[in-house]
Amino acid sequence: xxxxxxxxxxxxxxxxxxxxxxxxxxxxxxxxxxxxxxxxxxxxxxxxxxxxxxxxxxxxxxxxxxxxxxxxxxxxxxxxxxxxxxxxxxxxxxxxxxxxxxxxxxxxxxxxxxxxxxxxxxxxxxxxxxxxxxxxxxxxxxxxxxxxxxxxxxxxxxxxxxxxxxxxxxxxxxxxxxxxxxxxxxxxxxxxxxxxxxxxxxxxxxxxxxxxxxxxxxxxxxxxxxxxxxxxxxxxxxxxxxxxxxxxxxxxxxxxxxxxxxxxxxxxxxxxxxxxxxxxxxxxxxxxxxxxxxxxxxxxxxxxxxxxxxxxxxxxxxxxxxxxxxxxxxxxxxxxxxxxxxxxxxxxxxxxxxxxxxxxxxxxxxxxxxxxxxxxxxxxxxxxxxxxxxxxxxxxxxxxxxxxxxxxxxxxxxxxxxxxxxxxxxxxxxxxxxxxxxxxxxxxxxxxxxxxxxxxxxxxxxxxxxxxxxxxxxxxxxxxxxxxxxxxxxxxxxxxxxxxxxxxxxxxxxxxxxxxxxxxxxxxxxxxxxxxxxxxxxxxxxxxxxxxxxxxxxxxxxxxxxxxxxxxxxxxxxxxxxxxxxxxxxxxxxxxxxxxxxxxxxxxxxxxxxxxxxxxxxxxxxxxxxxxxxxxxxxxxxxxxxxxxxxxxxxxxxxxxxxxxxxxxxxxxxxxxxxxxxxxxxxxxxxxxxxxxxxxxxxxxxxxxxxxxxxxxx
Numbered sequence: 001x002x003x004x005x006x007x008x009x010x011x012x013x014x015x016x017x018x019x020x021x022x023x024x025x026x027x028x029x030x031x032x033x034x035x036x037x038x039x040x041x042x043x044x045x046x047x048x049x050x051x052x053x054x055x056x057x058x059x060x061x062x063x064x065x066x067x068x069x070x071x072x073x074x075x076x077x078x079x080x081x082x083x084x085x086x087x088x089x090x091x092x093x094x095x096x097x098x099x100x101x102x103x104x105x106x107x108x109x110x111x112x113x114x115x116x117x118x119x120x121x122x123x124x125x126x127x128x129x130x131x132x133x134x135x136x137x138x139x140x141x142x143x144x145x146x147x148x149x150x151x152x153x154x155x156x157x158x159x160x161x162x163x164x165x166x167x168x169x170x171x172x173x174x175x176x177x178x179x180x181x182x183x184x185x186x187x188x189x190x191x192x193x194x195x196x197x198x199x200x201x202x203x204x205x206x207x208x209x210x211x212x213x214x215x216x217x218x219x220x221x222x223x224x225x226x227x228x229x230x231x232x233x234x235x236x237x238x239x240x241x242x243x244x245x246x247x248x249x250x251x252x253x254x255x256x257x258x259x260x261x262x263x264x265x266x267x268x269x270x271x272x273x274x275x276x277x278x279x280x281x282x283x284x285x286x287x288x289x290x291x292x293x294x295x296x297x298x299x300x301x302x303x304x305x306x307x308x309x310x311x312x313x314x315x316x317x318x319x320x321x322x323x324x325x326x327x328x329x330x331x332x333x334x335x336x337x338x339x340x341x342x343x344x345x346x347x348x349x350x351x352x353x354x355x356x357x358x359x360x361x362x363x364x365x366x367x368x369x370x371x372x373x374x375x376x377x378x379x380x381x382x383x384x385x386x387x388x389x390x391x392x393x394x395x396x397x398x399x400x401x402x403x404x405x406x407x408x409x410x411x412x413x414x415x416x417x418x419x420x421x422x423x424x425x426x427x428x429x430x431x432x433x434x435x436x437x438x439x440x441x442x443x444x445x446x447x448x449x450x451x452x453x454x455x456x457x458x459x460x461x462x463x464x465x466x467x468x469x470x471x472x473x474x475x476x477x478x479x480x481x482x483x484x485x486x487x488x489x490x491x492x493x494x495x496x497x498x499x500x501x502x503x504x505x506x507x508x509x510x511x512x513x514x515x516x517x518x519x520x521x522x523x524x525x526x527x528x529x530x531x532x533x534x535x536x537x538x539x540x541x542x543x544x545x546x547x548x549x550x551x552x553x554x555x556x557x558x559x560x561x562x563x564x565x566x567x568x569x570x571x572x573x574x575x576x577x578x579x580x581x582x583x584x585x586x587x588x589x590x591x592x593x594x595x596x597x598x599x600x601x602x603x604x605x606x607x608x609x610x611x612x613x614x615x616x617x618x619x620x621x622x623x624x625x626x627x628x629x630x631x632x633x634x635x636x637x638x639x640x641x642x643x644x645x646x647x648x649x650x651x652x653x654x655x656x657x658x659x660x661x662x663x664x665x666x667x668x669x670x671x672x673x674x675x676x677x678x679x680x681x682x683x684x685x686x687x688x689x690x691x692x693x694x695x696x697x698x699x700x701x702x703x704x705x706x707x708x709x710x711x712x713x714x
Contacts, residue, residue: 022700024512029690029706032511035446037502038710043441044501046434049420051408057401060084063434074431076406076422081431105157107245109167114218116170118159121145123172125218136221140174143199147172149242151180151209151233152604153646155198160242164256168219169278171250171259173211176230180209185643188672196643201605204615208266208605209233211241215259215278224281226261228274234264236271236297236304238490239606249297251306253278260306260313268294268610273313275306275330287333289317293536294610299323299347299364299525306330307354312381314339314352314359318529323347325359327381339383342366345527347374351404357381360389360425362398364526369393369413370451370464372497372526376409378425389427392419395497406430412499414466415448441501445471448499449507449518454553456522457545461531465494465519466503467554468510479515480564480697481551483588485580486573487542489532489611492524493573505686512690513698515560521546539600539612540583540623542576548587566697568592568689571647571676574639575625578655581636582628589634590697592689595644595676598651599624629658635696637667639685641674667692683708 033039041047045065051074053059062071073084106115106126115126121140124133140146147159161172183200186193201208211233213226235241235248242248249262256278263272273286289295296318297303303316303325313328323346325339340346344365351360360378366388367373376390376398390396394411401407405425412418417436423429438446449466456463470479484506486493495503503518510516521543523535535541547567555562567588569577574596581591600608601620612618621627636659640652659666669688671678678685691702 022698024694024700024702026703026706028512029687029703030709032508032690033709034444035502035507035511036505036710037500040441040444040446040501043438043444043446045437045440047436048418049408049410049433051399051401053402057403057406059401061433065437066440072433074422074433076401076424076430079430081433104245105159107159107161107163109163109218110165111167114167116147116159116161116163116218118145118147118157121148123147123159123161123216125221134221136216136218137174137223143177143180144174146174146214148175149245150198151175151177152200152239152606154240154242155645158245160245160247162247162250162252162259164252164259164278165254166256169215169217169256171213171215171226171252171261171278172247173213173231175209175211175233177209179207181205181207183645183648185645185648188642196645198645200648202603203601203605203608203612203620205605213261213276215276215281224279226276227281227283228263231263232266234266234268234606235302236262236264236295237302239604239610248302249304251304253306253308258308260308262297262304264295266609267614268296271295271297273304273315273328273333285333286313286330287328289315289319291318293533296323296525298349299345301348303346303349303361305349305352307352309354312336314349314381316346316349321529322365323529325349325361327383337383339381340379340386341383343528344371347526350376350398351400362396367393370395370497371462372464372494372520373413374497376407376427387427389423389425391427397498408433410498412436414451414494414497414499417499436499438501446501446507447471449503452517452550452554454519454550457549458522459549461522463519463521463546463550465517465550466506467558468506468516468518469558470510470513470515473559476559478559478561479513480566480693481555481560481562482509482514482516482693482697483547483551483565483567483580484516484518484573485543485547485567485569485576486571487521487544487569487576488524488572489535489539490525490607491572492520492526493518493569494520505689509690509693512694513700514566514693515558517551517554519543519547519550521550536611537613537618538623539575539608540579540625542572542579544576544580544584547580548584562587564589564697566590566592566693568594568693569596570594572597574598574647574652578625578636578638579628581634582625582631585631585633590636590693591634592637592639592692593652593655594639594685595641595647596625596638596651596655597647598655599626602651602654603647624654626654626658629655629664630662632659632662632664632666635667635692637669637688637692639669639671641671641676641678643673644676646676683710 046063051059106117123136123146161170177199180199185196210230215224251260272288305314311330315326327336348362362374373395379386396411420434574593577591577593580588597603640649694702
């Protein structure tokens with residue numbers, strides 16, 4: 001055959017191939033970026049209500065729309081909503097005092113007259129009016145200080161405590177970290193780096209942080225030791241013992257004479273309900289609950305309550321496979337009755353009216369559209385008269401008026417904008433406050449994602465999510481798919497199920513020529529106990545079988561090219577992404593793993609031991625990503641900040657080393673002085689993410705070094 005003809009044919013073939021190698025332009029990226037929140041928000045009218053409360057439960061709020069800003073005055077008693085210019089941002093409304101002062105490092109008393117702060121590992125009380133400091137403790141030392149907030153990934157100068165309602169006492173702890181291991185990070189700079197070192201126990205460590213519980217009389221300084229052995233640094237809800245500076249799992253009696261608290265075992269399998277005498281420190285053991293996997297006291301909020309006036313306890317348990325409320329006798333420690341029951345889950349108790357013996361709470365599972373949609377209910381302590389106060393379909397978020405006679409109900413769906421209404425505590429509509437209008441946004445080419453429901457990896461469990469498709473789709477064309485993943489198990493890929501015009505860069509990525517899916521897989525919270533526990537003891541499962549089967553099912557309804565599947569996630573999603581690329585290398589072709597906890601022996605002790613089990617009972621190595629790095633076939637980008645004090649960067653470096661040992665090619669992006677998020681470099685990371693998927697999954701050339709115009713909002 002003629003060699004000349006062969007060369008011409010080869011050149012022609014290469015030219016054709018190059019012509020098919022599409023190049024995206026800066027204009028394409030600009031259009032995609034127009035779908036980010038910092039660009040879509042300006043086209044949304046009447047978005048949300050932030051009430052400014054006045055006397056008598058009156059309040060004013062402002063709404064922004066195309067014509068400007070409108071301010072309304074609402075009078076619940078008169079059932080009126082009046083357009084006014086009398087109230088506004090310059091009103092004399094005085095907000096309630098913050099519980100934190102001094103840059104967040106002081107905790108204000110309920111009466112606003114005193115504040116607690118830490119100085120040299122000891123506690124001091126400050127008289128707010130005079131500024132006078134009085135020392136409360138004297139034996140606090142390094143790594144055995146009072147109220148310190150520096151175990152694991154939390155480390156700050158803020159004290160962790162709970163004031164008594166009468167502002168005369170506090171309950172807190174002396175945290176013993178003297179035998180806990182240190183974590184080390186070093187800065188990147190010209191000259192000698194700075195060493196950052198703090199206590200950061202790991203799963204399997206013999207010694208972790210413990211807390212010696214105390215009660216401190218603030219008016220006449222005296223430290224009373226609560227008469228129990230030191231508790232593990234554990235809480236009933238999260239991987240910490242505090243939220244927003246407040247010591248969790250504590251409930252004071254109104255007169256400050258006693259304090260109820262819960263002690264959690266290291267593995268979160270045993271909970272002890274205890275009541276301490278605030279004068280003597282004597283402890284009465286009331287009851288305990290032991291579970292096979294891990295205990296939790298709610299979804300997003302601790303739901304137990306101590307009711308000393310009636311000598312009762314409201315307790316949250318999943319003993320019948322669903323998160324429900326139980327009424328206990330605080331004297332005998334026996335169950336009086338189950339308050340809520342059924343195939344649905346209480347997520348957050350918002351109010352207990354002891355006079356009417358009524359509980360107000362959010363619960364999931366009774367909305368026919370989606371089991372994750374929360375509604376607001378009330379029920380008697382006797383378990384009777386369950387009432388849905390917000391029956392409209394959708395996810396409801398509520399907040400009470402100061403008197404708690406009324407509540408503001410903000411409800412929506414992922415593809416249905418919010419309506420905000422004012423109701424009384426019986427659920428009766430007082431007035432509609434606002435209705436989010438996306439007319440102007442829709443005119444720009446925006447569209448909402450589509451809710452989807454498919455079967456999980458087990459072939460029978462219903463799972464839910466969203467699908468994002470390009471606005472302009474070519475008939476007959478199949479699109480590469482990107483799977484955004486955050487497997488939890490303390491949360492999930494969806495985050496909020498309420499309406500949001502922009503969820504990260506999901507729609508932006510779709511506009512570049514992809515279909516993007518977000519699937520809430522099994523083992524995530526918000527549903528039954530058995531659902532949440534489906535991957536207990538094997539965190540490497542990461543909902544990945546659910547993701548794979550979901551994409552295959554969606555491909556029968558949407559033009560998805562299952563030969564071109566990408567995946568990305570951050571933190572737990574980074575762990576899941578690398579696991580997907582290593583464990584299912586023939587399905588997932590391109591992955592971007594950001595800040596992943598690739599080996600949970602290298603992540604703080606409480607998270608892994610809570611959701612996976614103690615190291616002596618679970619094979620952590622078999623779940624570590626570096627163990628399977630040799631299986632990589634596709635394109636993988638690993639990303640980490642070298643000053644990540646949440647997920648230490650050594651997690652990613654272990655995977656890097658394993659890939660190098662296996663002679664695998666991969667990409668690595670390092671942010672030398674960034675923490676778990678990338679701060680000012682987050683927009684850079686987003687652009688690199690777009691480029692990677694465009695080049696390796698879409699098969700196109702991205703514009704060189706495109707500069708994002710806005711700040712990434714998640």
